[in-house]
Amino acid sequence: MPSYRDLLKEAKSRIREIPTSEAEARFHDDSATFLDVREQDEFDAGMIPGAVFIPRGHLESQAESKLLDKRRPVVIYCAAGNRSAFAAETLEQLGFEDVVSMQGGFGQWKNEDRPWTTPAVLSVEQRDRYKRHILLPEVGEEGQQKLLESKVLLLGAGGLGSPAALYLAAAGVGTLGIVDMDVVDASNLQRQILHNVDRIGERKVDSAKKTLTQLNPDVDVVTYDVRLGADNILEVIDGYDVIVDGTDNFPTRYLLNDASLLKRIPVVHGSIFRFEGQVTVFKPYDGPCYRCLLPEPPPAELAPSCAEAGVLGVLPGIIGSIQGLEAIKVALDLGDPLVGRLLAYDALEESFRTFNVRRDPACPACGESAGEIVIAEYDDLCLPHATLANGSTTDH
Numbered sequence: 001m002p003s004y005r006d007l008l009k010e011a012k013s014r015i016r017e018i019p020t021s022e023a024e025a026r027f028h029d030d031s032a033t034f035l036d037v038r039e040q041d042e043f044d045a046g047m048i049p050g051a052v053f054i055p056r057g058h059l060e061s062q063a064e065s066k067l068l069d070k071r072r073p074v075v076i077y078c079a080a081g082n083r084s085a086f087a088a089e090t091l092e093q094l095g096f097e098d099v100v101s102m103q104g105g106f107g108q109w110k111n112e113d114r115p116w117t118t119p120a121v122l123s124v125e126q127r128d129r130y131k132r133h134i135l136l137p138e139v140g141e142e143g144q145q146k147l148l149e150s151k152v153l154l155l156g157a158g159g160l161g162s163p164a165a166l167y168l169a170a171a172g173v174g175t176l177g178i179v180d181m182d183v184v185d186a187s188n189l190q191r192q193i194l195h196n197v198d199r200i201g202e203r204k205v206d207s208a209k210k211t212l213t214q215l216n217p218d219v220d221v222v223t224y225d226v227r228l229g230a231d232n233i234l235e236v237i238d239g240y241d242v243i244v245d246g247t248d249n250f251p252t253r254y255l256l257n258d259a260s261l262l263k264r265i266p267v268v269h270g271s272i273f274r275f276e277g278q279v280t281v282f283k284p285y286d287g288p289c290y291r292c293l294l295p296e297p298p299p300a301e302l303a304p305s306c307a308e309a310g311v312l313g314v315l316p317g318i319i320g321s322i323q324g325l326e327a328i329k330v331a332l333d334l335g336d337p338l339v340g341r342l343l344a345y346d347a348l349e350e351s352f353r354t355f356n357v358r359r360d361p362a363c364p365a366c367g368e369s370a371g372e373i374v375i376a377e378y379d380d381l382c383l384p385h386a387t388l389a390n391g392s393t394t395d396h
């Protein structure tokens, strides 16, 4: 009957081991996924940053759902380098092509002063609340923790801001800033689902905060009951990871565009008009900006007052929800956000179309020869429907 020592020796003879120095080189050039096979309490006390966590007892059942690419090299570690040797053998049996075990384990790694961190730990309640996120390997506990640490600013607690705010709060975005200087009016309730009849006459930001805090107490709702202007915009948007733009007028959009370029904060832009809506993501200096699409506001006589324009209920729910989704993708660096693409929705046809939009090399704000960005205000034009000025092609 072989002893534990015999089994370990045999396992080590069949797998490949690397020293911590080589593991650290692979950590820095990101040429391998690190897999932690210790128990939860060991992991919670310290881990190699970015490591995937699967306790050894769950390795067979979870490896394929948490390590998506069997061709990507895997460096396995445990506390001292023994459990990881057995785990390496298991992964090889499961068909992973390039697996190594780290000699000396996390204990030696930490003693040698190599990079490690304490994982942010979700509470039992949070693990339950965000279970459906955690089940997605592309999000997981790490992604949920990232959402809880992210800060999203919503411009407007109206038609677009309402669904975006509700879903972002439900998803556990840790800080939600809301800018709005209006009060709740009965005519808002046809589409602005953050508010209700009891809140008529109340500040919109206060009503929004009540609704969102009741939905998810994890979320810190920061309210700005101000008119966004050249004098305060840089201060308000500072420190946010993503901005969801639900405003309905040109002056604010240009102001926001210039300020977000200056601060390099991505903006999820949405607009609605009658039965149509549009969404795109302006990622500073990576994709086009608002001025690349629309260098100058249309003349005042062509811009109808937003107060007069009708909009079908539900439509802002669809567009605002897409904005919320794009904000989460940007925050988590997930999938392909609508950078360089404009999604147009027609409610009457029930159709979505995507247009490619390009950066304009001659853009007055982000172009190659653009001067220094000056934050200035514009005349009070109002047209809640952005039209493409140039640089667009249909993408069928």
Ligand SMILES: [Zn+2]
Pocket: 288, 289, 290, 291, 292, 293, 359, 360, 363, 364, 365, 366, 367
């Ligand atoms: Zn531009």
